Amino acid sequence: MQSQKEQILRDVVTYALLIISIVCLAGSAAVSFTSCSPKTVNEDAMTGYSGYTSKSTSAEPSMSAAKPCPAPKSEQRYAYYCRVPDYNTEEYAPIREGGFKSPLYDPLSTFSIDVDTASYSNVRRFLSYGNMPPVDAVRIEEMINYFHYDYPQPKGQDPFSITMEMSQCPWNRDNMLVHVGLQGRCLDYKDVKPSNLVFLLDVSGSMNSENKLPLVKRSMEMLVKELGAGDRVSIVTYAGSAGLVLPSTSARNKRKIITALDRLEAGGSTAGGEGIELAYRVAWENLIPEGNNRVILCTDGDFNVGVSSTPELVRMIEEKRRAGIYLTICGFGMGNYKDEKMEAISNAGNGNFYYIDSRREAHKVFVQDMRANMFTLAKDVKIQVEFNPGRVSQYRLVGYENRLLAAEDFNNDLKDAGEIGPGHSVTALYEIVPAGLGMGAQRVDPLKYQESEPVPELRNSNEILTIKFRYKNPEENRSRLITRVLDESSMEFGDTSDDFRFSAAVAGWGMLLRNSSYADRLTWGQIQSMAEESVGPDEMGYRAEFIKLVKTCRELNS
Structure with missing residues (x-):
């Protein structure tokens, strides 16, 4: 009798252990398929990813345990405990840093x-x-132009003002730095034309995490709330195929638009071309x-059905732009970005x-800067700079590597x-070597069939450069x-404007992030000091945030 009781007890224990094992396995699977679990901490969480794939560089996939997404403590509302994806398919185009050129041969x-x-x-x-980010994720001009600068509003008929300053180059005091600022005219709200907006939203399976489709929906909701009575919104989604979720609807009916957004769910493959x-x-x-x-296209960029290669999509978009319809692309997420x-x-x-x-960035793009980001003041804006070889022996444009045009494109x-x-x-920086300091390793042989000397009457001119804008x-x-x-x-560098010095700090930061050969005299500490001394009015705190990012880089590289 005692033996039977012991056997029954052993069987009960065995079944209990089996059930516990099944529950544990199910919980583990749920964690694998759920990117974020909601926690009542902070709504403005920023999420990140440690792995990436570049056309020129690759890294092994990495996996981090679940941990709180970092977020500003000033906005304690709602956050997510995020699990870094255990895959690595992010892609970045390789960037080849531009070098010095001679005005005699490349004016x-x-x-x-x-x-x-x-x-x-x-x-x-x-x-x-x-x-630290992969070097090919760093486009210096985009980091400089993230910030607002205190350029004057244009006067007269032209829709732009042009501001220029020159001082010592902070990463090479033998050289000079030229700062060029282009400011577009601010429009009176009464002059804003009505909008016909089409939200093109990726709802494929790859968007199924809290920093993707849920953030997309909240971002579009912010934009909808900013629209006027004369504006209209349509919603197109795509996963395995594309579909019209909401026909063109007046922004007067904001609740209808937001309800249509709230109903969206992620799943399926990604037919981006069809969308x-x-x-x-x-x-x-x-x-x-x-x-x-x-x-307005919101996606992680992971197109995999139909027209999906970059060249095919580029050709498709080039054809579409002829209709006078503009395009805004918003990237979301991590892991397969x-x-x-x-x-x-x-x-x-x-x-x-x-x-x-983050929601904070969504607010910046779709609320704070909405009119600048969603409307067009001028199109096909080009810049062409001609340097006086009597005053400049070498020059190089900082950033804009994938925006370069042939000289003849300027008038085309x-x-x-x-x-x-x-x-x-728009801000651009040129590092220049004053005339008389030599050409160094950049020197080329004299031309055989043409002159390569400055125009005599301009040899002693005070002109450093002539800048031209077409729009x-x-x-x-x-x-x-x-x-x-x-x-x-x-x-003197210390006497320049806050904008000059802050843009130089951002450029120097980008050069260090890219391991630039031109930044070998620059340190993270110098960037931090330069930025701290040029914060100026910073109502939204973006420049203060930049200083924190520089400190993070300094700690990671110490």
Whole structure:
């Protein structure tokens, strides 16, 4: 009898252990398939990822245990405990840093303006997880142009003002640094044209995490709340196939639009090309003549069904832009983020490109800077700088490597270039070697069939450079020209504007992140000091946040 009782007890214990094992395995699987579990801590969580894949560099997949997403303590509302993905398919196009050129042999520097900011917020995402970003994720011009600068509003008929300063180069005191600022005119709210917006939203399975589709929905909700009575919204989604979720609807009916957003769920493959086709067709069918017609694409960039390769998508977008419909691309998420693909599409489509890593960034893009980001003041904006070889022996443009144009493209009105919104500013920096300091390793042999000396009457001129801007009004196809000259009137670095010194700090930071050969005299401490001394008015705290990121880099590299 005692033996039977012992056997029954052993059987009960065995079954109990079996049930516990099954429950534990189920819980483990749930963790593997759930990126974030909600916790009542902070809503503005920034998420990051330690692995990446570049066309030029790759890293092994990494896996981190679940941990709280870092977030500003000032906004304690709601956060997520995020598990870093155990896969590594992020892609970045390789960037080849531009070197010094001689004005005698390459007198013209020509490039398309860039108001994209995706690189800065993406780099911030890596640092928020205590990881240095891959070098190919760093586009210096996008980090410089993330910040607002105190340039004067334009006067007269031109929609732009031009600001130039020159001083010692902080990373090489033998050289000079030229700062060029372009400021777009701010529009009166009464002058804003009605918008026909098509939200093109990726709802494929790869968007099934809290920093993807849920953040997309909240971001679009922010934008909807900013729209006026004359604006209209359509919603197109794509997963295995594309579909029209919401026909063109007046922004007066905000609740209907937000309800349609709330119902979206993620699942399936990613037919991005089909989604783009449908979104542009919907935009065209609801076109507002002389209005703001725009497709807003929100995705992690992981297209894998139908037209999906970068060249195919670029050709498709180039064809679509002829309809006068603009494109805004917003990247989301980590682990399989396709930066290369989205940047290429944006550059091809009369568009701009942002990376949304938090609700705070969504508020910046869709609320604070909404009119600059969602409207177009001028299109095909190009810059061409000619240097005086009598005053400059070498020059190099800092950043803009994938925005360079051929010299003849500047006067070619058929050549596409960047767009700028009302109130947007664009900043570019040139490092120059003053004449008389030699050409060093950059020197080339004298030309055999043509002269290579400065024009005699300009040899002793005080002109350092001549800068030219071409732009088109949104409804025009013929460009207009603005020309300015920078005379030799440099000042001590400490006497320059806060904008000059802060932009130099951001540029230097980007150079260190990229392991630039031109930053061998620069340290993280110098960048931090430069930024701290040039914060200036910082109402939204973005420059203060930059200083924290520099401190993070300093700690990671100590």
